[in-house]
Amino acid sequence: MKTSLQFALCGLMSALVFAAWGGTPDPFASPYALKGGRIRFNGSRPPKSYNAYTDNNTYTRMTFDLMYETLITTDPVTTEFEPYLADRWEVADGYRTFTFHIDERAKWSDGTPVLAEDVKWTFDVCMDPASDAGSIYGIFAQYESPEILDERTVRFRLKDGVPDDWRALMNVGMFEIMPKHVFENERFAALDLVDAVVSGPYKLVHVDEHKRAVFERRKDWWRVDFPEERGHYNFDRIEMKYYEDNENAFEAFKKDEIDIYPVYTAHIMATGTRGKEFAHNWICKRTVQNKCPQSYQGFAMNFRREPFDDLRVRQAFALFLDRERINRTMMFNSYFLLKSYYTDLYDHAHPCENIQWPYDPERAEKLLDEAGWFKDPKTGKRMKNGKPLHVSFLSRAASEEKFLAVYKPVLEKAGITFDIVRKDFADWMRSIDAFDFDITWAAFVGTIFRNPEMTWSAAEADRKGGNNITAVKDPEIEELIQKEKHLYTAAERNAVYRRIDKILTDKVPYVLLWNTDKTRLLYWNRFGMPKMPLGMYGREEAAVSYWWYDPDAAKELDDAMATGGFLPSVGNVEWED
Numbered sequence: 001m002k003t004s005l006q007f008a009l010c011g012l013m014s015a016l017v018f019a020a021w022g023g024t025p026d027p028f029a030s031p032y033a034l035k036g037g038r039i040r041f042n043g044s045r046p047p048k049s050y051n052a053y054t055d056n057n058t059y060t061r062m063t064f065d066l067m068y069e070t071l072i073t074t075d076p077v078t079t080e081f082e083p084y085l086a087d088r089w090e091v092a093d094g095y096r097t098f099t100f101h102i103d104e105r106a107k108w109s110d111g112t113p114v115l116a117e118d119v120k121w122t123f124d125v126c127m128d129p130a131s132d133a134g135s136i137y138g139i140f141a142q143y144e145s146p147e148i149l150d151e152r153t154v155r156f157r158l159k160d161g162v163p164d165d166w167r168a169l170m171n172v173g174m175f176e177i178m179p180k181h182v183f184e185n186e187r188f189a190a191l192d193l194v195d196a197v198v199s200g201p202y203k204l205v206h207v208d209e210h211k212r213a214v215f216e217r218r219k220d221w222w223r224v225d226f227p228e229e230r231g232h233y234n235f236d237r238i239e240m241k242y243y244e245d246n247e248n249a250f251e252a253f254k255k256d257e258i259d260i261y262p263v264y265t266a267h268i269m270a271t272g273t274r275g276k277e278f279a280h281n282w283i284c285k286r287t288v289q290n291k292c293p294q295s296y297q298g299f300a301m302n303f304r305r306e307p308f309d310d311l312r313v314r315q316a317f318a319l320f321l322d323r324e325r326i327n328r329t330m331m332f333n334s335y336f337l338l339k340s341y342y343t344d345l346y347d348h349a350h351p352c353e354n355i356q357w358p359y360d361p362e363r364a365e366k367l368l369d370e371a372g373w374f375k376d377p378k379t380g381k382r383m384k385n386g387k388p389l390h391v392s393f394l395s396r397a398a399s400e401e402k403f404l405a406v407y408k409p410v411l412e413k414a415g416i417t418f419d420i421v422r423k424d425f426a427d428w429m430r431s432i433d434a435f436d437f438d439i440t441w442a443a444f445v446g447t448i449f450r451n452p453e454m455t456w457s458a459a460e461a462d463r464k465g466g467n468n469i470t471a472v473k474d475p476e477i478e479e480l481i482q483k484e485k486h487l488y489t490a491a492e493r494n495a496v497y498r499r500i501d502k503i504l505t506d507k508v509p510y511v512l513l514w515n516t517d518k519t520r521l522l523y524w525n526r527f528g529m530p531k532m533p534l535g536m537y538g539r540e541e542a543a544v545s546y547w548w549y550d551p552d553a554a555k556e557l558d559d560a561m562a563t564g565g566f567l568p569s570v571g572n573v574e575w576e577d
Contacts, residue, residue, distance in 0.1 A: 042253065065176065109218060143159060201223070217235060280567065337514050394423065
């Protein structure tokens with residue numbers, strides 16, 4: 001019987017023992033899924049590393065999780081914690097001590113057992129500043145180095161003075177464990193994971209630098225016959241194809257060089273899906289709605305330097321962007337305009353009252369005047385203390401610049417010198433990590449378990465590789481972050497998140513843009529999939545777990561393409577509670 005997460009988090013006992021239980025299949029996975037074949041996935045831009053601790057990237061995280069496992073995982077429906085590398089654990093000392101017992105069946109791909117020393121080594125190496133281990137450093141800093149109790153038992157403790165936190169078990173139970181005996185003498189920040197020893201269902205077997213990475217399914221995975229894994233990880237081969245530009249990826253997709261293409265550009269879904277491949281359903285065009293947490297995106301403004309250290313300037317830049325026009329004329333009204341960093345926290349009972357920041361250049365110019373940036377009557381340029389108001393937009397893709405083409409003339413008319421500096425993704429990331437930018441386009445995915453500390457705390461603003469890239473520092477947010485740690489019900493925490501959201505929208509760290517509550521997919525019609533193709537909470541990445549290669553469908557596709565025939569159409573998927 002599963003132990004209720006809510007019961008565990010309420011801390012009703014001084015010690016809670018979580019015993020192993022018989023696993024049950026994922027209700028969203030198909031029992032009829034076939035093993036075999038391959039899927040070629042658009043992995044977006046080339047990663048700087050396949051080690052997700054040193055590369056804070058969505059697709060790096062996806063592939064890293066295919067190779068390395070965590071001590072515990074979550075139920076695909078209830079999100080309660082479940083065994084993974086650990087088959088049981090205990091929580092004690094008022095939710096401050098966490099003891100994990102590693103499953104005796106857990107093995108690395110070289111046949112050696114997963115041990116407590118692997119857990120401790122991974123923690124300790126991530127705490128080494130030389131490892132550049134990203135945001136996990138800030139999480140681990142709250143804990144003592146783990147204690148090895150025996151070969152397969154490891155204990156974590158919160159440091160003295162660190163407040164209790166409802167996430168405390170999750171923080172130490174859900175980081176990926178790496179093999180000490182393989183990597184302990186290697187430089188962590190430069191690990192080569194090709195043919196590396198792994199514990200998960202796939203291993204990285206080949207890399208074409210900046211072009212492609214190939215992962216192969218491990219038939220000797222230690223969990224391969226577990227009931228929980230039925231219908232998961234069906235492809236023998238996963239290929240990640242990398243493109244600097246989304247438009248290039250789409251052209252490759254239409255040439256059948258990629259199997260699945262998630263659509264993030266409205267005009268592709270509206271006008272790019274014409275032609276025989278789409279009309280004859282050789283390529284499926286589909287939207288999928290589930291309970292996936294909402295993301296946000298926007299133009300991130302760097303508080304660390306002029307002019308964005310001034311709230312009035314940030315407000316002005318929000319007012320200068322005509323989002324309604326862009327949505328109407330360039331994106332076919334397929335998005336809603338954001339006015340929140342936590343969109344899915346609002347409903348009829350909790351309406352969002354955040355300011356929208358509508359297009360209003362006249363008000364924006366008044367704000368610049370108030371901030372001391374006045375137009376020079378001779379040149380028309382905004383000046384302050386003898387310096388022009390000059391802003392560089394750090395771009396990482398040509399697709400961003402068509403929107404900036406609408407923005408730039410408005411800014412220049414207001415007397416702002418605005419230039420665009422494009423870098424490839426790796427250089428863009430280096431600039432962000434070094435806080436070396438004025439304004440840039442950034443996006444963050446939503447998570448089931450929110451952690452505002454890792455996105456909005458002052459400490460994250462000062463740490464290289466942190467998520468607080470705009471450098472928000474607000475005393476009330478800091479207080480709310482500490483308060484939220486002690487709230488053990490979702491309703492209480494959501495109220496805190498909504499207050500943080502209101503503060504953020506007032507401080508304008510981002511010129512918030514737009515979003516959709518659906519995942520838009522194009523894929524070649526050669527795959528089988530369950531009724532809910534991405535599960536309850538998944539995005540496009542969930543396809544590598546839930547889908548399978550269907551030889552019969554592939555043959556029908558080949559025949560239809562050879563004869564010009566039609567295949568049956570597929571409908572959109574709407575979530576039903």
